[in-house]
Amino acid sequence: MTEKSIWEAFFDAHAPVYEDNIFTKNTIHEVDFLLRELSLQPGSSILDVGCGTGRHSIELAKHGYSVTGLDLSSEMLARAADAATTAGVNVNWIHSDATQFSLPGKYDGAICLCEGAFGLLGQRDDSIDQPLSILCNISRSLKPQAKAVLTVLNATAMIRRYTNKDVTEGRFDPLTMVESSECPPREGHPPIAVRERAFVPTELVLLFRLAGMSVLNIWGGTAGNWGRRVLDLDEMEIMVVACKTGEPLDAGCA
Numbered sequence: 001m002t003e004k005s006i007w008e009a010f011f012d013a014h015a016p017v018y019e020d021n022i023f024t025k026n027t028i029h030e031v032d033f034l035l036r037e038l039s040l041q042p043g044s045s046i047l048d049v050g051c052g053t054g055r056h057s058i059e060l061a062k063h064g065y066s067v068t069g070l071d072l073s074s075e076m077l078a079r080a081a082d083a084a085t086t087a088g089v090n091v092n093w094i095h096s097d098a099t100q101f102s103l104p105g106k107y108d109g110a111i112c113l114c115e116g117a118f119g120l121l122g123q124r125d126d127s128i129d130q131p132l133s134i135l136c137n138i139s140r141s142l143k144p145q146a147k148a149v150l151t152v153l154n155a156t157a158m159i160r161r162y163t164n165k166d167v168t169e170g171r172f173d174p175l176t177m178v179e180s181s182e183c184p185p186r187e188g189h190p191p192i193a194v195r196e197r198a199f200v201p202t203e204l205v206l207l208f209r210l211a212g213m214s215v216l217n218i219w220g221g222t223a224g225n226w227g228r229r230v231l232d233l234d235e236m237e238i239m240v241v242a243c244k245t246g247e248p249l250d251a252g253c254a
């Protein structure tokens with residue numbers, strides 16, 4: 001990879017404090033939930049896209065799964081590798097952009113959690129191409145009928161949070177569902193201009209379909225509060241459970 005993208009720069013600087021975030025504190029329950037949804041035998045292979053510091057990958061490896069964690073940030077991955085060593089588990093870590101990866105093997109399941117790349121747009125990323133390319137890459141990495149679980153930002157919550165003034169002042173774009181903000185990656189660091197994309201359920205169904213996957217369920221997926229329940233309008237995140245049913249359509253995928 002050449003020059004750092006904004007999210008790579010952001011997470012490289014954020015890595016030392018990432019696991020201080022309150023939303024990272026429910027990993028064991030989240031993995032129990034994932035295992036129920038993915039319904040895989042131990043030993044099955046799981047791809048964790050945007051794995052961050054590896055909290056789900058490592059917990060899944062502890063349960064006997066063969067896990068590959070992929071992330072854009074070498075600093076997040078360095079912490080993940082240290083944590084795996086401490087936990088005494090083996091995880092295959094890959095430093096790559098989720099919009100561009102292609103892996104040799106096919107996986108029994110995939111996860112992409114807490115906006116693990118999906119909708120974290122670079123400065124020039126298109127708001128449809130970015131998530132679609134990630135879905136196509138995930139889809140191409142899965143065996144037929146394999147399941148994927150993603151949590152993504154919820155557009156209804158974003159819409160309800162913003163005003164017309166935010167739109168005219170460039171903080172929220174209602175055409176693309178992109179929020180733009182300046183965010184310091186950690187205390188003492190200068191802010192970085194970042195773009196985050198939220199989604200409505202109907203477009204998620206369509207994007208997954210273009211990528212050769214069928215959405216099985218959409219639930220409330222806010223970190224710390226996962227469950228098989230109806231999506232609340234103010235909920236931060238949507239959970240999507242999908243299944244690979246075909247191949248990515250040429251029209252959609254790069």
Ligand SMILES: C[S@@+](CC[C@H](N)C(=O)[O-])C[C@H]1O[C@@H](n2cnc3c(N)ncnc32)[C@H](O)[C@@H]1O
Pocket residue numbers: 007008011024049050051052053054055056070071072073076096097098099112113114115116117118120
């Ligand atoms: C909010 S963290 C989520 C990490 C992890 N999935 C979790 O639940 O703790 C988002 C992660 O996505 C990674 N990321 C952002 N854009 C990416 C991209 N284009 N390709 C791969 N990883 C990316 C970041 O480096 C970061 O580790």
